Amino acid sequence: MLQSIGLIFIIGFIMQEVFQKVKIPSLVGFLWSGILLGPFGFNILDESLLNISGDLREVALLIILTQAGLSLELSDFKKMGHKAIFMSFVPACFEIFATFMVSQYLFGLSPVDALLLGAIIASASPAVIVPRMLKLMKEGYGIKKGIPQLILTGDSVDDVFNIVVFSSVLGLQGGGKLTFSQFLLIPVSILIGVAIGVGLGLIVSKLFERIKHRFEFKTLLLLSVGFLLMGVESYVESFFPFSALICVIAMGVTLLNMQPKDAVSVSNQLSKLWIGAQVLLFALVGASVNINYITFAGISAILMMIVVLCIRGVGILLSLSGSDFTLKEKLFCVLSGIPKATVQAAIGGIPLAMGIASGELILAISVIAILFTAPIGAMLLDTLYPKLLTDDRNTDRIIS
Template structure:
């Protein structure tokens, strides 16, 4: 496993740097590193590492969502208001409906199979979006209408909504039943996640003010509690709906609101952690990609991905109607809300493992969505924010 980790970090950093020099996002180099090292190519990664790949990717997500919480100002979110709530689910609904319209004509799928495919595609990637929005907050871009905060908040909740939809659709495909309660669970899991995060953050602030310790120790404590929040979500699954990831981000927000000086210091620590976590996350995402799937139905799958993406962007535009957000800022939001990666890597193969007839097509589309949208979204944000957003 140690050799595999060495290859991941050395080659991931190297290719990331090469792509940076080419004025392309470093994450593209890291994803390609994963594809090269994966069992579907050179097969240089230890199987024991691949077995815990999902846990390692979740670790990286914990780091980036805590970092997002420590960077968010709650007053900015209040100022955004209605669009922030709509961005949590409206673009995803548009994308699912887009796939339902396109996939049956391209792949000959049933409406339910297309809905499963759409729910795999519809999740946006916090791992691609969050670091870029944090940079924009730090640099003061989009400050007037809190554009980075709007995208950060929406991207964090979007995944919860999509995964619930995916679970409902796959349950139907396997002959199960979906009740109204399945959909009521979405707001309940978000509200409970927020409440738990705020409570945990307040307790941690009181603890840190009472007991003196180094910031590095505080970081380890926060990381450990974050892992416990995810485990709590897993243990309560089927009984009480709870979003551990939203709880983690809200905990970061609470710490910043209650103890701003510590929040800034911890944010710097998490920035350093993200250097390694980013490489690990995107190389392991790349390692899940089997290009042979993509080559089999490549053009048809590309039509579905691009068509659904255009419809998703229309959904983002709808969310921003009747707001003071300028046309340029709306275009930026539409582009920034396109990247896919982590959720597609996590759930793209599940329909195939369930034995569903659409499993192969779903996996192919999930693979291509990562390869197309992760670099596309990252490049769009990196190249357009200075032209589309107002800076300090």
């Protein structure tokens, strides 16, 4: 197993350098390294590593969600007004609904599986979006109207919203039909998850007060609570509907409000962990995907992505209606919704790991979405931002 892990990191970093030279996000290189090393490539990864790949992906997902909770400043929504609120869920709802409809037609998925796929596909990639928006803020493009800040905030909450929907829809598995009572379980699961997460956040914040300046230990404590939540969920889900993922997010938000300095420090520690975790995440997703399903779903999946991204664009335009953004600025916001990667890699393999019948197809479509949209989205954002956004370096930097 150790040899396989070593190969993943070495080949992954080599692929990262190759892909970055041609302006393609490094995460695509990590994904391809897993495909090449995995069972449908050269088949040189240890089977024992592949057997625990689901658990390792859950660790990566927990890091993502904990970071998301620790960075969700509720005050940002007040500063940006209705734009930030609508951008955090309206585009996702449009894309989930479009995927729900189109995937049933193209792939014959059951309604529940189609809804599950919609929740997986609907997130834009933090790994692609975040560094580009930070670059725009540094260079001064669009900052007077707060466009990079809006996209950062909106996409962060958008990812959380989609993971919440995904986690809730998992509870509907076991039948292909959607009933009203099943839909009622979604808000119940969310409310219970938020309540438990807030309560645990208050407890952990008190523990943080007793742990002086030991940020590494605080990080491990927070992750350990997350691991316990995810373990407990599997035992109680049949009679107590709550989502561990929602708990983790709510716990992070609570900590940010109760212990803001500690929250920032822990988030920085998690960023360091993410450097290695993302290599394993994308490589193991690549190793898990069945190439035969990619071949089967390829053209149809790309066609579906084009359709649902257009529908998402409509949702973005509606979210920005009434704002002072120009048409070019709105178009840039639409482009920011194209790249898929991080969330799809983190949760795209969960249905397969749970033994869901369409799990392999869902994972294959998730991988195709990454391979198709991440390079195109990154290239469009990098190429067009000087043409679509105003250079505000010589103006007052005020968020509208």
